[in-house]
Amino acid sequence: MxxxxxxxxxxxxxxxxxxxxxxxxxxxxxxxxxxxxxxTDYFLYLPLLPQVAAGLLEPRRVSVSLLATLPGVRLVLxxxxxxxxxxxxxxxxxxxxxxxxxxxxxxxxxxxxxxKLLPVPGVAEHAHGFRGLPEALYLRDHITRQIELAAGTDDPEECAARCAFVVVGAGYTGTEVAAHGKLYTDVLARRHPVLRHRDLPRWLLLDIADRVLPELDPRLSRTADRVLRQRGVDVRTGHSVKEATRDGVLLDTGESVPTRTLVWCVGVxxxxxxxxxxxxxxxxxxxxxxxxxxxxxxxxxxxxxxxxxxxxxxxxxxxxxxxxxxxxxxxxxxxxxxxxYGFGEAAAYRHHDLGFAVDLGGVKAAANPLGMPLSGPAAGAVTRGYHLLALPGAGNRIRVTADWLLDAVLPRQSVQLGLVRSWAVPLDTAAPELPRRPAQVAPHPAGPHPPKGDPPS
CATH class of the missing domain: 3.50.50.60 (FAD/NAD(P)-binding domain)
Incomplete structure (x- = not known):
C-alpha cells in the first residue's frame, strides 16, 4: 500500500x-x-545573521541541520x-x-x-541585500577588505569612501546590521594607526519613515535610535537613496556620499x-x-x-x-x-505578539517582552536568552553561547576568506540562500575585470 x-x-x-x-x-x-x-540542507536562523556579518558568530552556528533535527523527514535538495x-x-x-x-x-x-526591490537607478547593480548566508559572508569579507584597503591608500578621499558604509532601511534587519557593523569596523580601525586619529569609519542609516524600527513600538524605536547615535551611526529618517553608482550614492536631499558599500534592507x-x-x-x-x-x-x-x-x-x-x-x-x-488525516482537530491561526527584541551589539538591545519596555544590559540579556530558546538544535545553542563568551574575552577575528564574490550575491535574486554560479552571471559591461568590491583574481 x-x-x-x-x-x-x-x-x-x-x-x-x-x-x-x-x-x-x-x-x-x-x-x-x-x-x-x-x-539547502539547513534551516537558517535569520535573526542572528547580522552577528555573522560582524564576525561575532561563525556561519554554521546559525545553520541548523535539517537531517539531524528532523528525523523521519525525507529531504530533497x-x-x-x-x-x-x-x-x-x-x-x-x-x-x-x-x-x-x-x-x-x-x-x-x-x-x-x-x-524587496524599488525602482532606484543603480541599486540593483551596486547594492547587496541581507536575506541569506552567502550575503552575510560576502558582507563580512567586503567590510574587512574596505577597512584594510582604506588603511593602505595615501588618497584621503579614497580612504573616506572605503570607510563609509550606507545601509538603506531602518527596520529590524537594517538597524541590527548598522549597529553590529559599526562595532565591527571600530574594532578593525583600531588596528590601523592611520585610521585611529580620523573620524572613521562612518556608518549612515537611512529610512523614508520618520523613525527607526517604524513597525515596532515607539519606545523600542527611541531606544535603538539613542544607542545608534551614541555609537556614532549617522541616522537619517525621512530620507532615502535617489541613485546608486559604483563610487557612491546620491541622497534625495541632493547630497552625494562617496562609498563602496550599499546594503539594501528596505524590506522583503x-x-x-x-x-x-x-x-x-x-x-x-x-x-x-x-x-x-x-x-x-x-x-x-x-x-x-x-x-x-x-x-x-x-x-x-x-x-x-x-x-x-x-x-x-x-x-x-x-x-x-x-x-x-484524522489525527486531532484543526484550528484557526490566532496569535498575539509577545513582544520584540532587537540586538544592538555588545550589551545593548531594545526589547519589550510581554509589553514591558527594556533597554541596556537587561534588554541584552533578554534578547540573547530569547534567541537561545528560539534557536533549534542543542549543539547550535551551545556553540552560539561559546562564541558569545569567547567574544567577551578574546579579540574578534577579522580575516577575509574570499569565499563569496560580489557577483554571486546579486540583489535581484529569487534564491538569496544560494550564491549564484559563474555560468548564471552575465558578462560585466566593463569587460573581464572583477566586479566592484572584489579583490583581483
Whole structure:
C-alpha cells in the first residue's frame, strides 16, 4: 500500500516548524511520507545573521541541520519552480541542475521571501541585500577588505569612501546590521594607526519613515535610535537613496556620499513562486483562510511570508511578515494537515505578539517582552536568552553561547576568506540562500575585470 505524501516547500521558519510538528505525530510518520524540498540542507536562523556579518558568530552556528533535527523527514535538495494543481505535483531543479517532479497528497507552501526591490537607478547593480548566508559572508569579507584597503591608500578621499558604509532601511534587519557593523569596523580601525586619529569609519542609516524600527513600538524605536547615535551611526529618517553608482550614492536631499558599500534592507517581498502558482494573491502573498488552507483547494496550505493569513486579532488585516508569525503558523499548519488525516482537530491561526527584541551589539538591545519596555544590559540579556530558546538544535545553542563568551574575552577575528564574490550575491535574486554560479552571471559591461568590491583574481 502506497503511503500518502505531504510535501513541504521551503525550510524557513514556517516550513521547519511545520515539519517538526508533523513528525511529532507518530501515526502521521507511520501512515504518511513527509517530504521537505529546500535548496539547502539547513534551516537558517535569520535573526542572528547580522552577528555573522560582524564576525561575532561563525556561519554554521546559525545553520541548523535539517537531517539531524528532523528525523523521519525525507529531504530533497532543490528549488521548486512550478506547481501543477491539477496533477497535484511540483517541479524542482536540483543543486547540480537536474530536474525532478514530486507528487503530493497535501502541499504546504512556505517558500518565504526575497529582497524587496524599488525602482532606484543603480541599486540593483551596486547594492547587496541581507536575506541569506552567502550575503552575510560576502558582507563580512567586503567590510574587512574596505577597512584594510582604506588603511593602505595615501588618497584621503579614497580612504573616506572605503570607510563609509550606507545601509538603506531602518527596520529590524537594517538597524541590527548598522549597529553590529559599526562595532565591527571600530574594532578593525583600531588596528590601523592611520585610521585611529580620523573620524572613521562612518556608518549612515537611512529610512523614508520618520523613525527607526517604524513597525515596532515607539519606545523600542527611541531606544535603538539613542544607542545608534551614541555609537556614532549617522541616522537619517525621512530620507532615502535617489541613485546608486559604483563610487557612491546620491541622497534625495541632493547630497552625494562617496562609498563602496550599499546594503539594501528596505524590506522583503514574497518568493516569486507564489505568483507562479496562479491562485488569488494579496500583495504577492497567497490568500489563505484562518486555517491556512487555500480556498477551493483543500489539499493546499500556505504559511509564513508566502501567505496572506487573516489576522483574527485585527479584523480586516493580515498578519505581518515576521519570523514570530511564521514559526507559529508553521505549527498551526502541521496541526491542521494532521487533522485532515484524522489525527486531532484543526484550528484557526490566532496569535498575539509577545513582544520584540532587537540586538544592538555588545550589551545593548531594545526589547519589550510581554509589553514591558527594556533597554541596556537587561534588554541584552533578554534578547540573547530569547534567541537561545528560539534557536533549534542543542549543539547550535551551545556553540552560539561559546562564541558569545569567547567574544567577551578574546579579540574578534577579522580575516577575509574570499569565499563569496560580489557577483554571486546579486540583489535581484529569487534564491538569496544560494550564491549564484559563474555560468548564471552575465558578462560585466566593463569587460573581464572583477566586479566592484572584489579583490583581483
Amino acid at each position: 502506497t503511503r500518502s505524501r505531504v510535501v513541504i516547500v521551503g525550510a524557513g521558519f514556517a516550513g521547519y516548524q511545520a515539519a517538526r510538528g508533523l513528525i511529532r505525530h507518530r501515526a502521521m510518520r507511520e501512515e504518511t511520507e513527509i517530504v521537505l524540498i529546500n535548496p 532543490g528549488e521548486v519552480d512550478g506547481v501543477d494543481l491539477e496533477r497535484r505535483s511540483v517541479t524542482y531543479t536540483g543543486p547540480e541542475g537536474d530536474r525532478g517532479t514530486m507528487g503530493y497528497d497535501r502541499l504546504l507552501l512556505t517558500v518565504g521571501s526575497v529582497n 517581498r514574497p518568493d516569486p513562486l507564489v505568483s507562479a502558482v496562479g491562485l488569488p494573491e494579496e500583495r504577492g502573498r497567497l490568500v489563505v483562510g484562518p486555517d491556512l488552507m487555500v480556498p477551493d483547494h483543500p489539499d493546499v496550505y500556505a504559511a509564513g511570508d508566502a501567505a496572506a493569513v487573516p489576522d483574527l486579532t485585527r479584523p480586516g488585516a493580515y498578519t505581518p511578515m515576521t519570523a514570530q508569525h511564521a514559526s507559529r503558523q508553521g505549527k498551526t499548519a502541521a496541526r491542521n494537515i494532521a487533522a485532515s
